[in-house]
Amino acid sequence: MVTALRPKPGPTRNYHFPNFLDEILPSGIRLVTAPVAKLPVVTVLVVVNAGSTNDPKGKEGVAALTAGTLLEGSKRFDGAELAEKFEQLGTSVESGADWDSAFIKITVLSRRVDEATKLLGEAISSPVFPEREIERAKAERLAEILQLETEPRGLADEKFSEFLYTEESRYSKPDEGSSESVSALSRKDVEEFYRSGYRSGSTTVIITGDISTEAARALVTRAFQDWPSGQAPHRPLIAAARTTRKSIHIVDKPDAPQSELRAGHVGLPRNHPDFFPTLVMNAVLGGLFGSRINLNLREAHGYTYGASSFYDWRxxxxxxxxxxAVQSEVTAPALREILLEIDRIRGERISEEELSLARDYLDGVFPIRYETTAAIASALATLVIYDLPANYYDSYRKNVRGVSADAVLRAARSHLHPDELQTIVVGDARVIRASVSDLNVGDMHVHSS
Incomplete structure (x- = not known):
C-alpha cells in the first residue's frame, strides 16, 4: 500500500551520557576517565590550559606554534621517527590549540594503549622544537595569512574581530597570530611558552573507551611521570568592545562582485546562566537552515545562498x-533585512512552531554527537575547559526542552544589542557606500584592503 503521509516519529528515547570519574592525581594532573566497552578502542586526550588567550602581548600565535610543533621531535626521536612509531601502533597523533586550550590526542586499540600512551607522554614531556620545524610552521602560517588577505571571506572574519574588540583584547587579533607577530616569533619564544604553560596543574588527561578507571590511573601515572609540576601563570582576559556605538566598516575590494557581510557585537561566555535560552533563540534567528535570517535572505529575497548567525562560545x-555573502548591488537591502530580523525577535514572542522546530533539532541531534570514544573525550574536554557541571550532558535535552517562548524573548532582549552592532563589509566601496550609509547603521569607516 502506498501512502503520501509522512510517518510519525516515535517517542523520544532517554539518553544517558557515559559515566565518568573526575579526580586529581598526586602529580597534580587532572584525570577524567569514561569506561566505554562497546569496542576495543581507547582515546587519550591531553588538554592543557595553554590556548591562544595565554599568548604574551606582542607574541600572538605562540600558543598555536607551540602546540603545532610539539610533536616534531623529542629527546629520543625526531618527528618522522615519532610519526612512524605511532603508525606502527596503529594510530596517529594530532595536536593543536584554540582560544582556550591546547590538545594532544590519540585513538588506539585497547591492547596497544599502554605503549601508545607511554610514547605520547614521552614525546610531549621532552619536545626539542627543532629550529627548521619552527621556521616551516611559521612559513605555513604566513602563507595562510597571505591567502586570507586576498580571500574576502577570511578577511571579513579577521577584520570583524579586529574592529569589534579593544586593541588590548587578545580576541582582537587572530588566534594563530598576525603576520607581524608570527614573523617575530623565535624558537626561544616557543620553548619559554612550553616551559611556563605545559605543567601538571594546568593539564587534564581524558581517557575514554575500553579501559577501567584503575588501569587509566596507573597508565597516566607511568606515562606522565616526567611531566613538569606546578601551575601555569594566570593571564587576565580582556574582552571589552572597542566601542558601544553602532559602526560600519567597509573594507574596499575594488570591482568585487560580492560583499562579505558580518554584523554583530560582543556576546556571552560559555558558562553564562542564559546559555540554553540563548542557544534556542539563536537557532530560531540564524542557527538553522530554516531560521529566520536564512529564510528571509535566501528564500524570500534570493539575496544569498546562505546566511546564519552564531555565538562563538569561549x-x-x-x-x-x-x-x-551577497551580490554587491543588494548589500544594503540584505543588511536591512538582517537588522529587521534582529529587531523582530527582540520585539515579539516566537511562534510555537518555531520554538518546536528549534528544540526538536537541538534535542534530536544531541545523542548522535557522542557515538565514538573521540567524541566522548571531546565532550568531557568541554566540561573541563568551561567548568560545566558534571550532569551537563545528562540534563542537556531537559534544559533545551525547558526553554519557553517567553525565555527566548527575554534572551533576545538581554543578549542582542542592535544599538551596539558593528558591521563589516568586504566589497566594492564605490558600489555599496552610498546605499549602506542610508541605513543609519552608525559611523562609517572605509579601509583599503
Missing part, C-alpha cells in the same frame, strides 16, 4: 555574528 565573551 571562556570569555566571544562574538555574536551574523554572516553572509
Amino acid at each position: 571562556r570569555g565573551p566571544g562574538p555574536f555574528v551574523v554572516s553572509t
Whole structure:
C-alpha cells in the first residue's frame, strides 16, 4: 500500500551520557576517565590550559606554534621517527590549540594503549622544537595569512574581530597570530611558552573507551611521570568592545562582485546562566537552515545562498555574528533585512512552531554527537575547559526542552544589542557606500584592503 503521509516519529528515547570519574592525581594532573566497552578502542586526550588567550602581548600565535610543533621531535626521536612509531601502533597523533586550550590526542586499540600512551607522554614531556620545524610552521602560517588577505571571506572574519574588540583584547587579533607577530616569533619564544604553560596543574588527561578507571590511573601515572609540576601563570582576559556605538566598516575590494557581510557585537561566555535560552533563540534567528535570517535572505529575497548567525562560545565573551555573502548591488537591502530580523525577535514572542522546530533539532541531534570514544573525550574536554557541571550532558535535552517562548524573548532582549552592532563589509566601496550609509547603521569607516 502506498501512502503520501509522512510517518510519525516515535517517542523520544532517554539518553544517558557515559559515566565518568573526575579526580586529581598526586602529580597534580587532572584525570577524567569514561569506561566505554562497546569496542576495543581507547582515546587519550591531553588538554592543557595553554590556548591562544595565554599568548604574551606582542607574541600572538605562540600558543598555536607551540602546540603545532610539539610533536616534531623529542629527546629520543625526531618527528618522522615519532610519526612512524605511532603508525606502527596503529594510530596517529594530532595536536593543536584554540582560544582556550591546547590538545594532544590519540585513538588506539585497547591492547596497544599502554605503549601508545607511554610514547605520547614521552614525546610531549621532552619536545626539542627543532629550529627548521619552527621556521616551516611559521612559513605555513604566513602563507595562510597571505591567502586570507586576498580571500574576502577570511578577511571579513579577521577584520570583524579586529574592529569589534579593544586593541588590548587578545580576541582582537587572530588566534594563530598576525603576520607581524608570527614573523617575530623565535624558537626561544616557543620553548619559554612550553616551559611556563605545559605543567601538571594546568593539564587534564581524558581517557575514554575500553579501559577501567584503575588501569587509566596507573597508565597516566607511568606515562606522565616526567611531566613538569606546578601551575601555569594566570593571564587576565580582556574582552571589552572597542566601542558601544553602532559602526560600519567597509573594507574596499575594488570591482568585487560580492560583499562579505558580518554584523554583530560582543556576546556571552560559555558558562553564562542564559546559555540554553540563548542557544534556542539563536537557532530560531540564524542557527538553522530554516531560521529566520536564512529564510528571509535566501528564500524570500534570493539575496544569498546562505546566511546564519552564531555565538562563538569561549571562556570569555566571544562574538555574536551574523554572516553572509551577497551580490554587491543588494548589500544594503540584505543588511536591512538582517537588522529587521534582529529587531523582530527582540520585539515579539516566537511562534510555537518555531520554538518546536528549534528544540526538536537541538534535542534530536544531541545523542548522535557522542557515538565514538573521540567524541566522548571531546565532550568531557568541554566540561573541563568551561567548568560545566558534571550532569551537563545528562540534563542537556531537559534544559533545551525547558526553554519557553517567553525565555527566548527575554534572551533576545538581554543578549542582542542592535544599538551596539558593528558591521563589516568586504566589497566594492564605490558600489555599496552610498546605499549602506542610508541605513543609519552608525559611523562609517572605509579601509583599503
